[in-house]
Amino acid sequence: MSSYKKTDVTIWTGRVSDVQLYLHEKIKCIDLENEALPIAKNISFAILGYACDEGVRRNQGRTGAIDGPDMIRRMLAPLANHFKKDVQILDVGDIICHNTNLEKTQSYTTDKIHQLLINKYFTICLGGGHDLSYAHYNGLKRQFSNSTIGIINLDAHFDLRKISDKGNSGTPFYQISKENDHFNYLCLGIQEESNNKELFETANKLGVRYIKNTDFTIQNKDNITPIVNDFISAVDHIYLTIDLDGFSSVLAPGVSAPSPVGFSADIALTIIEQICTSGKLISLDIVELNPKYDIDNCTARLAARLIYSMIQFFSNTV
Numbered sequence: 001m002s003s004y005k006k007t008d009v010t011i012w013t014g015r016v017s018d019v020q021l022y023l024h025e026k027i028k029c030i031d032l033e034n035e036a037l038p039i040a041k042n043i044s045f046a047i048l049g050y051a052c053d054e055g056v057r058r059n060q061g062r063t064g065a066i067d068g069p070d071m072i073r074r075m076l077a078p079l080a081n082h083f084k085k086d087v088q089i090l091d092v093g094d095i096i097c098h099n100t101n102l103e104k105t106q107s108y109t110t111d112k113i114h115q116l117l118i119n120k121y122f123t124i125c126l127g128g129g130h131d132l133s134y135a136h137y138n139g140l141k142r143q144f145s146n147s148t149i150g151i152i153n154l155d156a157h158f159d160l161r162k163i164s165d166k167g168n169s170g171t172p173f174y175q176i177s178k179e180n181d182h183f184n185y186l187c188l189g190i191q192e193e194s195n196n197k198e199l200f201e202t203a204n205k206l207g208v209r210y211i212k213n214t215d216f217t218i219q220n221k222d223n224i225t226p227i228v229n230d231f232i233s234a235v236d237h238i239y240l241t242i243d244l245d246g247f248s249s250v251l252a253p254g255v256s257a258p259s260p261v262g263f264s265a266d267i268a269l270t271i272i273e274q275i276c277t278s279g280k281l282i283s284l285d286i287v288e289l290n291p292k293y294d295i296d297n298c299t300a301r302l303a304a305r306l307i308y309s310m311i312q313f314f315s316n317t318v
Contacts, residue, residue: 003108006031014078024077042086046121049094054102055131058168061256064292069126075304106135113139127287129169150184150235155243156191189246254294276313
């Protein structure tokens with residue numbers, strides 16, 4: 001049984017203008033298993049879904065993130081298209097998990113991300129659980145084997161749990177730390193209430209840099225930006241991962257682990273712009289959208305706006 005599913009093109013729908021006034025008119029769907037993937041020209045993005053919440057289930061979270069990728073697509077589709085004409089956006093389908101085989105799903109995801117990178121696409125991965133990051137990082141490492149990759153994670157959680165049996169949505173960065181000589185990891189929005197003492201001890205032992213949610217505010221921007229800049233300057237490339245459960249549940253109720261005291265959209269967008277303008281961002285994922293618990297699709301809409309803003313920031317700096 002294939003671990004790949006092409007995108008249902010009817011998801012990309014909305015008002016019709018015939019002159020690409022809307023995003024759904026600009027995006028082209030590609031079947032990665034049956035169509036040739038062209039080498040990217042100019043500024044090119046590839047959207048890849050990770051329709052898997054087996055890692056969330058293993059981590060005793062609320063399942064439902066398997067439906068996240070398509071819901072984000074639906075919220076992206078009707079947005080107005082203000083991107084430059086030479087900006088290309090492909091939707092290259094979904095990786096799906098069969099028979100709870102998370103490890104096979106992650107391996108396949110790594111292969112597909114590497115395929116996109118070889119063809120010079122900026123990858124935008126839609127989760128799915130945060131176990132996506134283990135696969136995503138391995139795809140980046142395969143392509144940029146002689147470079148240092150810094151991970152910036154906007155999240156309430158470290159996701160540095162030690163593996164007792166198999167990996168899950170709470171272990172990806174611990175797995176990365178143990179499989180690489182260099183581990184460059186910055187977490188923004190960490191909540192003390194959501195990470196036990198052992199996780200803080202693990203983070204400190206691994207040299208993880210972090211800013212707690214109480215300090216990750218727009219009012220504290222002048223103290224945050226130098227920390228982010230110092231981290232960026234110490235690595236060759238940046239991989240940005242955004243866990244929607246880091247946001248306040250006022251903004252993001254539809255997640256696996258909601259919190260009423262998460263961070264706000266303004267500081268997240270400020271940091272995303274800062275990372276984009278650095279010229280070092282190579283890949284992005286957004287994880288843990290759980291449509292089952294969303295309210296009027298507001299979490300999915302937030303995810304779509306974050307992706308839209310990243311494309312806009314990135315395109316304007318290239």
